[in-house]
Amino acid sequence: MTDLSTQLIHHAYVPPAGFAAPQPGVFKASTVIFATVAAMRSTEWKDKSGYTYGLHGTPTSFMLEERLCTLEGGLQCLLVPSGLAAIANVALALLRSGDEVLLPDNAYGPNKTLAEGELKAWGISHRFYDPMDASDLSAKISPQTRLVWLEAAGSVTLEFPDLLELARICRSRGVTSALDNTWGAGLAFQPFDLEPGAGTGLSVDVSVHALTKYPSGGGDVLMGSIITRDAKLHMRLKLCHMRLGLGVAANDVEAVLRSLPSLELRYQAHDRAARTLAQWCTQREEFAQVLHPALPPSPGHAHWQALCGAASGGAAGLLSVIFHERYSQIQVDAFCDALKYFKLGYSWGGPMSLVVPYELASMRMAWPSHLARGTLVRFSVGLEAVADLQADLTQALGAMT
Ligand SMILES: *Cc1c(COP(=O)(O)O)cnc(C)c1O
Numbered sequence: 001m002t003d004l005s006t007q008l009i010h011h012a013y014v015p016p017a018g019f020a021a022p023q024p025g026v027f028k029a030s031t032v033i034f035a036t037v038a039a040m041r042s043t044e045w046k047d048k049s050g051y052t053y054g055l056h057g058t059p060t061s062f063m064l065e066e067r068l069c070t071l072e073g074g075l076q077c078l079l080v081p082s083g084l085a086a087i088a089n090v091a092l093a094l095l096r097s098g099d100e101v102l103l104p105d106n107a108y109g110p111n112k113t114l115a116e117g118e119l120k121a122w123g124i125s126h127r128f129y130d131p132m133d134a135s136d137l138s139a140k141i142s143p144q145t146r147l148v149w150l151e152a153a154g155s156v157t158l159e160f161p162d163l164l165e166l167a168r169i170c171r172s173r174g175v176t177s178a179l180d181n182t183w184g185a186g187l188a189f190q191p192f193d194l195e196p197g198a199g200t201g202l203s204v205d206v207s208v209h210a211l212t213k214y215p216s217g218g219g220d221v222l223m224g225s226i227i228t229r230d231a232k233l234h235m236r237l238k239l240c241h242m243r244l245g246l247g248v249a250a251n252d253v254e255a256v257l258r259s260l261p262s263l264e265l266r267y268q269a270h271d272r273a274a275r276t277l278a279q280w281c282t283q284r285e286e287f288a289q290v291l292h293p294a295l296p297p298s299p300g301h302a303h304w305q306a307l308c309g310a311a312s313g314g315a316a317g318l319l320s321v322i323f324h325e326r327y328s329q330i331q332v333d334a335f336c337d338a339l340k341y342f343k344l345g346y347s348w349g350g351p352m353s354l355v356v357p358y359e360l361a362s363m364r365m366a367w368p369s370h371l372a373r374g375t376l377v378r379f380s381v382g383l384e385a386v387a388d389l390q391a392d393l394t395q396a397l398g399a400m401t
Contacts, residue, residue: 004071004187005264011067024063024257028250030054046238055247064253065225067260068215071186072207073193074227076234078241079248083182083210086224087111088118090178090206091147093240097123100144104131104161105365106154108180128365131161132300134169141173150179150204152189152307153293153300156358156378157371158320160293160300163307164194167204176233178206185214187267188314189307192229205233212347214316217259217266219350221252266383270317270349273389274381278319280390286327286397288372291320299370317381318348322374331400332357332375338399341384341392348380353389355379 002010016025032051034040043050048062057065065077080086091114095101101119103112105128115126125144130136131154141148148170152163163179170177179191190196191207209215211223226241228234278292290297293304294315308314323332336344342355358376361367381389 007070009261026250026254027058027060029058060250060253064257068225072227073190075229078226078237080224080246081248082222083212083224084110086208086226088114089241093237094147095124099146100125101147102127102129102140102145103149104151106131106157107149107151108155132159134162134165137166138169141175145175148175148177150177153183158291160304162303167194167202177204179204181207182210182213183316211256213349214267215256221255223248223252269383270381271315273386274317274319276386281321287321288324288374289322320376320378322372322376325374329375335396335400338396339392341389351383353382353384
């Protein structure tokens with residue numbers, strides 16, 4: 001198979017006659033004109049055979065949907081206004097009062113907040129499972145469980161679960177699995193073919209992706225996608241998407257289309273720099289623990305290696321450190337404040353490095369035994385020169401004591 005970057009750049013696309021530019025046009029519309037009433041009545045939006053209204057898709061949005069399917073190995077795609085909207089769309093489409101959803105204890109925070117807020121108010125219950133203990137997921141699946149969220153690596157703490165085993169459990173128990181694939185980005189592993197070449201067909205059912213992160217790559221677009229390989233499941237998600245009126249702006253879609261050809265290149269650069277810094281952090285006595293799936297002592301490293309290590313070995317651009325307990329919150333805050341290139345800000349995937357201190361105690365059921373006690377700081381490594389970032393960490397650690 002041709003390399004992914006090549007496929008994304010040379011993607012099947014027919015420009016308007018007489019205008020052979022390689023870049024796609026930006027089609028903006030709410031209204032779409034029909035030639036006749038008969039055409040208006042017969043044009044179908046559900047199967048993408050025609051255009052009916054801006055909310056139901058344009059040539060621009062269909063193009064991004066197709067390319068994201070190529071990226072993640074799916075067959076159907078929905079675009080939504082943010083990564084969180086993708087998570088919410090999946091929950092609202094697949095869950096009803098009396099149902100239960102299971103989330104990993106290290107899930108993306110707002111996914112938990114959605115469960116604790118809106119879902120609970122609608123009579124949908126939730127429980128958290130230990131992502132590093134497949135038997136805990138197995139034990140928590142009940143007759144009410146309709147959806148299991150998966151995340152690899154987990155948010156903030158970056159533990160890498162045994163995704164194959166978790167997906168196998170969901171499959172064997174007949175529960176829909178939805179992966180938040182923002183970290184993997186379609187590059188670190190293949191969510192719809194978790195054992196490439198093995199022919200087992202082991203796969204997640206749904207992959208959601210915060211395009212806000214690596215696919216946009218600019219820190220200037222909010223968007224999410226929901227990808228499936230099952231037409232029936234896609235239709236349930238799509239009908240909910242339509243009823244909720246979730247649309248994306250063509251200019252934003254174009255920004256993601258413009259960034260996609262460099263996705264793999266950027267991901268590899270973020271990845272290289274993050275590994276260099278993670279390795280360097282292990283030499284610093286200030287840190288009790290360095291969390292990065294490619295580091296052998298990091299929780300779940302063997303699972304990462306089994307799933308991602310054999311191929312290109314993708315590991316994204318995130319790393320977290322846990323300061324020794326002797327450092328107070330005030331000292332760690334001072335470290336973050338002293339950083340010059342790592343800016344204080346949420347999100348990741350853009351060119352600028354970012355840093356966020358987290359209060360882990362408030363985020364987990366209990367302090368996980370595989371994590372050292374202390375204040376956690378997460379770095380999102382941007383595209384700056386790694387030597388400059390390392391010098392920045394050094395001077396900020398010096399400013400802390
Ligand atoms: C950022 C993020 C999201 C949400 O994306 P937004 O576009 O910011 O709503 C979801 N999941 C993960 C893992 C993320 O990092």
